[in-house]
Amino acid sequence: MKLLQRPLWRFWDESLSAQSRSALESFAADDTLCHAVGQNLSPPTLRTWVHRQTVVLGIQDHRLPYLEDGMEYLRTQGFSPIVRNSGGLAVVLDEEVLNISLVFSENGEAIDIPAGYEAMVDFVKLLLPEVEEKIEAYEIVGSYCPGDYDLSIGGKKFAGISQRRIRQGIAVQIYLCVGGSGSDRAELVREFYDRALQGEPTKFSYPEIKPDVMASLVELTGLPLTVQDLVIRCYQVIQEVADNVRIQSLAQEEMELYTSYLTRVVERNQKMLTKV
Template sequence: MAQPTLATLTQYYQPEEKLDSFATMNALLWLTAEQQQPIVHYWQLPQTVILGLRDQQLPALSAGLHTLAQADYHVLLRNSGGLAVVADRGVLNVSLFLPAHRNDYTIEAAYQLMTTYVQAAWPTLPIVAGEIKRSYCPGDYDLSIHGQKIAGMSQRRTENALVVMLYISINGNQDQRSQLIHHFYTAGLAGQQDDRFPDIDPQVMTTISAAQGSALTIDQAIDRFNAVWQQSYQLDHHHLKKLIEEPEFQAHLTHAYHDMQRRQARLH
């Protein structure tokens, strides 16, 4: 029996294209349902803090945003819950889209599927799932090595498709990323106590490169994921590039982009 096909797409966004990242996610979610086609989207943003919807409730949000601007980071408010995460050239975002009805996968099962794929990509590292409380954007399906977080996940669902979104720190200065978000929350809380926002300890986060004790590039990480997908799928690296140029996809992308534009107004 022929293996199902997994279409891949790799994109490196420029700062002025930051809204395209989540607009593309929404449009690909539509395409997954429309084509009944599993998709993996690899993407990166340079020097950007991606805020979650909960971050809007910081009592001194403008002060927090000022700390990010001073550090020369761009800011993006995503269209899902959770809290702030850092994107840069050492962080890889991996979004796995699956055609599925709402009851095909429980939320836990979808997270576990991605966890299994990450573990298979680095079989020699003891990667486990579970909340790392003093990391940034802590959640039940944080992925960690010896208590240090390397990745976090979120999900979005429609009636006929779902996406599991993973960010994974491959290389770079994780201490600096953690300190950046620590300063953001310190300023944004303005001395108030609020357990909805983490008291970040840089010691509880790391990168794959640091954990394995050897350098790893983003392209090498993508190759590892592709090797794992190939055990279950036939990979197609070309067809999706053509599909996203089609007028119908572009219409969905434009609509999603305008939604993201309107969302950003909440930061001003």
């Protein structure tokens, strides 16, 4: 909780404005925020973002032996595959998946990796007081992009957390499956891996996905939650833990950084996918 308590937070909501754009832009935005916040050019920032039908692949995914077959399947299902600029494995984004980034600076105070994850766990519990006591953080085997800080209720995963560190800035990112079917999303990724692996042995162990271990918050809680409900809650939570909240997108000096980071992200994505 200590990490969340800051004199000033910036709040930047892109839950509507980013939907028509590529998710690559969001990864460039978080890299920009890492740089600016990490160098104390900008205050700690909370950013909310949503992208339409996208499957975000991790670095390991681009090494799949039949990646093009897997990506072609995603395209036939109406999803755009991209490769993000960090580790992890495939995750699904759509209009009912809310992404939240908490960006901190460790310029002057070291923040270890577990502390970053715990800050996001604390934030989600503040976001969902109705089920706060039921939320657990541990790896859900059989989920897509499994990790030690998978968030679940009753053994079913509804969220996954990752971190990105640049220039003393730390972006702790989470995807929250708010509505829709968690198992349908997992089935999409399961089929992607089936087609991209085709039974061929690999050095890296890709997850064997079991769709029934994933669900959305609506499915798990019975609450009529929407992405916009949770965006409003994000703002309310940050108001509670900060002395002051500034609603602001990128400042002019950050836009130059953003242009540079976006170029890197786009070029890296093209490079990864042209290796197929």
